[in-house]
Amino acid sequence: MMLAYLSSDTRIMSLATIPVEIADPINHRILAISEDQLQGFQSDPLGAIARQADLPLETVIERIQAMLRAGVIRRVRQTLLATNLAQGALVAWEVPQERLDAAFDDLFANDPFSGHVVTRSTDAATPGSTYKLWTTLKIPAGYSMPRHCEYLAKRIGAGHFRLMPAKKLFALGVGHTRRRGMEPGSKAEVPAEATDVAMVTLNELEWRILEAVKREFKAEELVPDLWTARAAEAGVPLKTFLEVAADFNERKIIGRFSTFLEHVKTLATGEKVTKFNALFHWAVPPGREIEAGREVGRHHIMTHAYWREGGPEFRNVNVMGVAHGTDKALVLAHKAAIDAHLASLGITVSYTNVFWGGRSEIKPSEISPNAYREFCRANGLDPERMKLQPGEAMIAG
Numbered sequence: 001m002m003l004a005y006l007s008s009d010t011r012i013m014s015l016a017t018i019p020v021e022i023a024d025p026i027n028h029r030i031l032a033i034s035e036d037q038l039q040g041f042q043s044d045p046l047g048a049i050a051r052q053a054d055l056p057l058e059t060v061i062e063r064i065q066a067m068l069r070a071g072v073i074r075r076v077r078q079t080l081l082a083t084n085l086a087q088g089a090l091v092a093w094e095v096p097q098e099r100l101d102a103a104f105d106d107l108f109a110n111d112p113f114s115g116h117v118v119t120r121s122t123d124a125a126t127p128g129s130t131y132k133l134w135t136t137l138k139i140p141a142g143y144s145m146p147r148h149c150e151y152l153a154k155r156i157g158a159g160h161f162r163l164m165p166a167k168k169l170f171a172l173g174v175g176h177t178r179r180r181g182m183e184p185g186s187k188a189e190v191p192a193e194a195t196d197v198a199m200v201t202l203n204e205l206e207w208r209i210l211e212a213v214k215r216e217f218k219a220e221e222l223v224p225d226l227w228t229a230r231a232a233e234a235g236v237p238l239k240t241f242l243e244v245a246a247d248f249n250e251r252k253i254i255g256r257f258s259t260f261l262e263h264v265k266t267l268a269t270g271e272k273v274t275k276f277n278a279l280f281h282w283a284v285p286p287g288r289e290i291e292a293g294r295e296v297g298r299h300h301i302m303t304h305a306y307w308r309e310g311g312p313e314f315r316n317v318n319v320m321g322v323a324h325g326t327d328k329a330l331v332l333a334h335k336a337a338i339d340a341h342l343a344s345l346g347i348t349v350s351y352t353n354v355f356w357g358g359r360s361e362i363k364p365s366e367i368s369p370n371a372y373r374e375f376c377r378a379n380g381l382d383p384e385r386m387k388l389q390p391g392e393a394m395i396a397g
Contacts, residue, residue: 018066022261029053030063034259041078041213041249043242045257046226057224064259065219072261077216077364079255084200085210086138086367087145087395089165090308090320092131093158101359103133103156108361111152112375113138115365119358120279126353128314131162134279134355138365140372141199143386145395151381164308164320165395168290169195170297171305171321182301184330185337192297192305194290200253207368209234209244213254214364260362275326277357280335281310281317282342283350289318292347296321299341301334315351 022031033052042048046064050057067073091114095103100119108117115136122129133156139145149161170192202210212230221229231241248254284292289307296319297305305321325331335354342349366372376383 018062020063020067020070020072022067022072026055026059027063027067029055030060031259031261034064034257035261036256036258038257040256041245041254042257043227043246044224045078046222046224048257061222061224065222067259068219068222073259074362075216075260075364076222076258077260078213078257079364080210080214080367081253081255084198084251084253085202086140086365087143087165087199088136088138088197088365089145089163089395090306091135091137091149092128092162092164092313093133093135093153093156094131094160095133095156095158097132099157100132103158104359104361106156107133107135107152108363112363112366112371113148114152116360116362118277118360120355121358122353122355127351128310128353128355131160131313133158136365137163138367139395140367140369141201142369142388143372143383144388144392147386151379160313162311162313163395164310166197166306166308168293168307169197169305170293170307171302182334184301184333185341186300187341188298188300190298191291191294194294195252198252200251205236206244206248209236209241210248210253211368212241213245213248216364276324276328276331277360278323278325278331278335279355279357280321280323280338281314281351281353281355282319283310283315283317283352284319284342284347285350286318288347291345292319292342295342295345295347296338299334299338301325302338314353317351317353 019027021027030049030053034049037052038045038048046060047057050060053060064073064076068076093103104117104119107114115138117133117135119132120134121132137145137149139148145163149163152158153161212234215230217226227241227245228238231238234241236244245254282292282296293305293307296302301323302321303324305319307318308320310317310320323331323334325334332354339349339352372386373383375381376386
């Protein structure tokens with residue numbers, strides 16, 4: 001598939017055409033870097049992609065612009081480690097089957113604090129299999145996450161919900177292109193790092209700069225001096241903008257600069273990035289969660305790995321992770337390799353399961369306190385009543 005290219009200054013380039021397939025060799029080289037290899041804040045992210053892919057900067061820009069316009073790339077943005085900026089949790093919702101689609105649509109369209117919304121199922125009736133709707137949730141510091149979930153539960157008709165904040169992070173990086181063809185058992189030489197979840201407080205200027213840093217880029221905004229316009233948007237000199245953003249990096253609130261592929265739906269090119277989205281569950285002995293999580297996280301197939309407490313609803317699983325693939329048997333082979341690796345280290349798994357993804361939509365979760373107050377007022381909620389009450393603790397993760 002070929003698309004007409006329109007440059008950032010809106011000049012039509014003599015009917016030139018740009019390949020947008022992910023299988024195109026040049027696009028593959030770009031995506032292998034741009035999906036998840038640019039960690040931290042990048043003062044020149046497009047230049048970094050060009051250098052690491054060994055391609056001219058203008059080629060990188062025009063290819064990413066073309067793929068973004070075609071919907072192959074769904075968004076380009078600087079991600080945040082929002083677990084350090086807002087309270088966060090994975091939430092499993094028990095919703096009657098007949099209300100599942102409506103609940104899905106409501107949370108995706110109408111709750112800006114729910115990011116990834118996905119339906120999940122298991123291959124057999126197992127503990128937790130009645131929880132078919134899963135979301136990631138972020139709530140600004142100072143507000144009650146359980147109270148927010150209680151409000152949502154009433155709205156969508158959920159009988160129960162389970163909040164599962166991350167206690168430790170072991171892997172976070174969705175690089176579908178570089179994971180294609182990966183052999184089961186492929187892993188790093190050493191265990192993954194265990195990252196703590198700790199809240200960071202920002203002042204008004206920092207929030208203003210952060211809002212400009214995290215907003216996704218339109219195709220025409222992808223230019224060599226990427227941050228100049230964002231500094232102007234934040235009302236600060238470029239030097240100040242870059243210094244504050246670099247400080248965000250030191251404070252561990254910056255994730256990566258990334259091009260996100262549309263990895264669930266079939267692309268306009270006819271390609272499909274991935275077909276199977278698997279949430280793995282393991283129950284390991286209390287006290288060995290970090291050791292097990294680091295061993296799970298070292299496996300290259302894992303896009304996410306966390307220590308989360310599933311509670312009795314999920315047979316007390318405590319290590320969770322996500323893997324994607326185009327072949328279900330191969331995804332299960334990757335899990336079997338991880339299971340065998342844990343066993344070889346003497347880490348007993350008393351229970352394990354796989355929750356397969358179905359419908360899926362993703363949007364960046366809102367984390368701004370101002371946005372939360374506006375949400376409350378728009379939905380007939382008193383922002384003061386949604387705040388944490390004396391003795392009620394924040395939920396990091």
